[in-house]
Amino acid sequence: MSVKPYFHLNDENKMPVIGFGTYAPETYPKRMAEEATEIAIRAGYRHIDGAYLYGNEAEVGRAIQKTIADGTIRREDLFYTGKLWSTFHSPDLVRQGLERSLKDLQLDYLDLFLIHVPVDLQPGEDLLPVDENGKYLYGNTNIQDTWEAMEQCKVAGRVKSIGVSNFNRRQLELILKKPRLKYKPVCNQVECHLYLNQEKMLKFCKSHDILLVGYSTLGSSRDGTWGIGGDCPVLLEDPVLNHIAKKLGKTPAQVALRFLLQRGIVPLAKSFTKHRIEENLQVFNFNLEKKDMRSLEALNKNLRYDKMSMWEDHPQYPFYDEY
Template structure:
């Protein structure tokens, strides 16, 4: 059994992606400086995939962490895989390339390894990340063409600003919109969605595999971090007795079992923690393998439970979670 933490999967454009990534999102009450500390720890313990986004408001700190780890010889740039995301207020095709360049400048990087459309819905463009009207209602933009946005990402790839392009939070119908686009130059290499044993996304995973698109999972350990987005009364994934019982067999934590489950399904996992001990624990998932019986047991605890539903976006016509998958 491989113990290396840089196991990679082949994407449909020929590039490879580490199967486990370090997630850098944190609620607004977490100081941005903590992102920098956590990212440095993650790189030190073996993470080679850093998952970021403009929306996370910590690109500057994550960029500093990466540069420090390059400068001290821990990594070389080519060893590191960085994922960025296009936020919904920047869905103006002719402005996307300049937005990517701005993120690169903030990150102190020459390119991103992967760039995703963060959400399929568009918000009114401007300086605010969540534009609202005088009544506090979010201002949507319903006139934006997802295919035009995709073409702008294709141009970013051709310009060398990003190596690979994909999507996030897209349902099957929205993926098909891109896949069936006339003149499609590059298919999405992946679709990053919420995915964990309580929401195992089996139908979406099957669809993505049939189209040579990788599925990447966020909130892979469940989520109770954001009170505005997550129902605080929802069950805690890592307290599930099935995960605990399986973990005891392998001398592993429920979190490690949940991560290993996804890796064996071919899902890229974005593991998020700002706790140094948990960051170290989350990377130790390559020295054991779950049996087929254990995999079936974990399949059986699926509840189609979505932690990150973000109901404030539910009125948008491109809100992705109204479809079954």
């Protein structure tokens, strides 16, 4: 099965079919995000996925500006995804959240702007506001109102496309059923890999012409961040995946990414190692046969590495629903 270099979005824009993820735990020096992003762009990635929450958009922006300045890329050939953090859900703060990212990145517009998570936190300078007892301070913004403010960012030309991340079906439907909906989400970015293949969410999104973008596509570092458990299986050590990879003369990571591509999903690949960054992009010169696709599909365990368990009591926590 051939894979084209772009997926067309429902607003007539297009997204490169594989992206480079820039998230790193706080234990990693922020300069590594700058170095890795520069390596990725020079290796051929044209889709960079970032977020205000990651705290490294200034570093990522420097890498982008450097590669534009030396002629490696033109701005119009690069697709950058940013995300609205939960303390900016109030409609009067959405544009402010966007402008902070644009300033750090030194960009005039984002190609894609996502609501990072449906969980609404109280506005403030803290990324994760808590009270004196350490309990998270939740907001009460209607997600439809947040979406309307997102639409205004697109109308203003500060973003080209808008979408969501970590939304379940019910939360997506809230937006799709919004009165006077101007633009529906172009994508839903969710955790997606061999152990959580998101088959039902994929079918739902396809039925509404919404693209599925996958993060944690190669598993997780299992460092405890975002509720990731240290006892979870290591995806890239899976024997079935490794058998197929060895048969094809490919790395397990390349096969795991190709599996998502052939299902019509945009995978985000993340690494800070130069040869792995380059290897992860080499997924266009081979195909997975139907029997191998079936074998990989059978690995699904509905296993979520990124549980965001600190928000399990939030009314907008997305992971109680089946999908």
